[in-house]
Amino acid sequence: MEPPAPRRRVTIVDVARHAQVSTTAVSKVLRNAYGASPEMRAKVRRAIDELGYRPHAGARALRGQTYTIGVMLPDIRNPFFPEILDGITGSLEDTEYQVLLGPGCNGEKAEARVTEAMIDRGMDGIVLVAPVSSRARLEQVASAVPTVVIGRHGSSSLYDTVTDDDIEGASLVVGHLAGLGHRRIAHIDHHETDPARLAEMPNARRADGYRQAMRAHGLEESIDVVSTSYTQEGGYEGARQLLTRPHRPTAVFAGADVVAMGVLEAVGEAGLTVPGDLSVAGYDNTTFAAFGPISLTSVDQAGHEMGRNAVRLLLDRIADRHRPSSRVMLSPTLVPRRTTAPPAS
């Protein structure tokens, strides 16, 4: 009377029996390990196919690998992160590894929960994208499982990092705007209080890069940074502040595309036009930056490349946990679009 007869999962023992070999032999074939003749491999593989056997990851976790890579994204909504993810999954497509994502994390507490969950589930490696946790916490994670950190400066001997050259990115934007004839170029930054973390966060680099580039262009007097947050609301708020300046800036460099969205909204509400009254540039070159009606000038971070590099580093580290850690820094490129133009004289 039981509906679909809850039949038992096919195990390595079934395969062994069906192929008339030992379970050890099957295990060797599964892992491409040494000590199995070609004939035996063929025999075992046939049995695996015939029975539709798939190894149980939980059981594997107890002894060896789970062939699972955990990826933690800080915010599913930020359209930049899917780029990175594509780079990661693309590189792993033809391997045995499977990618699983931790859901959107905001704050150290949520990050801790997700990383713990990943460790407890025996993930073979972890990719942390723009984590906000303390360095000590990151090293704690890295000492439990091979780890690569994306989008955070500052290196550690325990984990590898992949970052964008944010200073250069900021420099590209300022150079572009200055080249168009702008002098009063303002910047909207993400406000960060913790001084230890501060130096490692990309936003700080972008702000520094902005200042350096302004000086390099002889615009030191015009340096104007508003600190809100890397969200649309943050951009909106920052723009409102900038628009009430007695001497309004003619261009705004927003630290992220979502921030630029908020700026556009505030500018529209103020009855001003882009780029007529104000040029706006973003950072990340997310999909909607390319969207026709918006057409936002932005900095492209090559998310794909970041993901690809992260995977390469991670697999290397899985193969040899004691290999010295390395840092990869990628160069951004500027994508000029219709939100930037020469200032109205």
Added chain:
Amino acid sequence: MEPPAPRRRVTIVDVARHAQVSTTAVSKVLRNAYGASPEMRAKVRRAIDELGYRPHAGARALRGQTYTIGVMLPDIRNPFFPEILDGITGSLEDTEYQVLLGPGCNGEKAEARVTEAMIDRGMDGIVLVAPVSSRARLEQVASAVPTVVIGRHGSSSLYDTVTDDDIEGASLVVGHLAGLGHRRIAHIDHHETDPARLAEMPNARRADGYRQAMRAHGLEESIDVVSTSYTQEGGYEGARQLLTRPHRPTAVFAGADVVAMGVLEAVGEAGLTVPGDLSVAGYDNTTFAAFGPISLTSVDQAGHEMGRNAVRLLLDRIADRHRPSSRVMLSPTLVPRRTTAPPAS
């Protein structure tokens, strides 16, 4: 000489020894199982805290639960899905369960890989959001692990479903546009070939709802459906077709917000204005629909609610696998914004 002394993980045996009880006792406390006195619980919990013990999910997978829920999203980029995800994670926040996401799936093959991976990893339950796999495949998954399917019509005795009432949603849009005085209201649909799947997909419901509502408003003559795809490009392409009609529609009901984005782009390129020359409505009420400069009229599906309901159904099914399956259908609401207005006489 080994750098950080790769110290062993704390196990249930360590806890048992430290608390001077049996491992069985510790296990009981962990699972809130019957057969442990309050004093013993306290003693064990203290030991757990002092040692910083966390159960190993792999080992648990072999005997009991892993306290892991797998969520498969078809497309990370579509901003509607994070809403659902928030509903899911929000409901599970205060439980022991941990959510892990399968990365963006396009196509049956990718879906099969992800679902298999989740089953192999001993997930206690799976939420499939708008899957494209065949019904047979879904039932296969559901017979291996408790499953809830979101955003797909048609029921099964093996899994529960949560859907939006797409017919009503379409009706809301047509009613709104007709109420504004529009008569030539066109619709952009997602093209689907497989007839078996067709009937279960939300887009088909929306198209049907559109046709029904048009008839109900006496606009049968004006029914005009273009089939492209639920992407920005699809919207762009669909709009181009509609704009070359000898008798141009005055309003377009796009089957999804991303489609509406493509429409807006095409309209802009054609030198027309919204809503002056053309009213545009979307579906999903994604974040960027609310974005000031866009301000898209859309249908809100209450993604949060969908996620919450899915979790409820899933936990119920985990508790009793043989409970009869149920269907939840939520009612959408219309959010009128600035892309819809009365037609230019």
Added chain:
DNA sequence: TCGATCGTGGGTAACGTTTTCCAAAGAAGA
């Protein structure tokens, strides 16, 4: 007072893999 029941606790055998041995049989070298 005597069995039955209940509450509390533990012993032990799974669960499905991988890993660490070890054995047997040839092959190669002396």
Added chain:
DNA sequence: TCTTCTTTGGAAAACGTTACCCACGATCGA
């Protein structure tokens, strides 16, 4: 011919947890 490798295969012990069952003492009902 006698060692010494190599190759091929398997037996058995982990890995960390839970499920199943049993034991013990106390309480209860008659």
